Amino acid sequence: MPTVFGVNASPFVRKVRVFLAEKGIPYDLDPVIPFNVSAEFKQMSPLGKIPVYRDGDRTLADSSIICAYVERVHPQPALYPSDPYEYARALWFEEYADGGLTPVIGQRIFFQKVVGPMFFKQPTDDAVVKKAVEEELPPMFDYLESQLGDNGALVGGKFSIGDIGIGTQFVNLRHAGFGVDAKRWPKLARYVAAVHARPSFKALIDEEAPAFGKPA
Numbered sequence: 001m002p003t004v005f006g007v008n009a010s011p012f013v014r015k016v017r018v019f020l021a022e023k024g025i026p027y028d029l030d031p032v033i034p035f036n037v038s039a040e041f042k043q044m045s046p047l048g049k050i051p052v053y054r055d056g057d058r059t060l061a062d063s064s065i066i067c068a069y070v071e072r073v074h075p076q077p078a079l080y081p082s083d084p085y086e087y088a089r090a091l092w093f094e095e096y097a098d099g100g101l102t103p104v105i106g107q108r109i110f111f112q113k114v115v116g117p118m119f120f121k122q123p124t125d126d127a128v129v130k131k132a133v134e135e136e137l138p139p140m141f142d143y144l145e146s147q148l149g150d151n152g153a154l155v156g157g158k159f160s161i162g163d164i165g166i167g168t169q170f171v172n173l174r175h176a177g178f179g180v181d182a183k184r185w186p187k188l189a190r191y192v193a194a195v196h197a198r199p200s201f202k203a204l205i206d207e208e209a210p211a212f213g214k215p216a
């Protein structure tokens, strides 16, 4: 059985766990916290980050790379579109989430509301959160709203790695006590609710919410 190294609340660990759940692949979870990691862990993850995936004697770091590998080993159900442009668009949304949403949702909102107070005894800086929620997120939500059709997926009408990458960020936002205003972004609000209702996401939200967020 493969092992995922990493802890709940990391959007990247959750991305891999949702991916594996969608594929129906059982795995063990080794809850490595990414602070002062061991030399042994750094051999698997040279940047010292979570997640890491171990499959027999093969190890991989980085959620995007892990998912790409798992897709090749377990092609069904396909979580990357087969059409070349849709494939690239799905990767784009994964990157938009990892590189674009993470600095706002993860590093500012979730860190200030959850990680800082819980792990570093650091009070929330409300000004940072307010700026992120009121000024930085809305243009990102506008963009996502503009990309959504009515079929519940970002690319090609079919659930993909792009939806997993975006969906996992919104779990952190939810744990921090924020959501999507359905009056302002109706398609995005519906989309996020539908993605989070999938068994793969719901199981993790239910698992994490008592520790990190509001009860699901």
Ligand SMILES: N[C@@H](CCC(=O)N[C@@H](CS)C(=O)NCC(=O)O)C(=O)O
Pocket: 009, 010, 011, 012, 034, 035, 047, 048, 049, 050, 051, 061, 062, 063, 064, 098
């Ligand atoms: N691009 C990486 C990012 C992973 C990442 O930043 N993980 C964070 C936790 S959410 C981490 O391990 N941070 C510890 C550190 O940067 O030292 C991925 O997709 O896996």
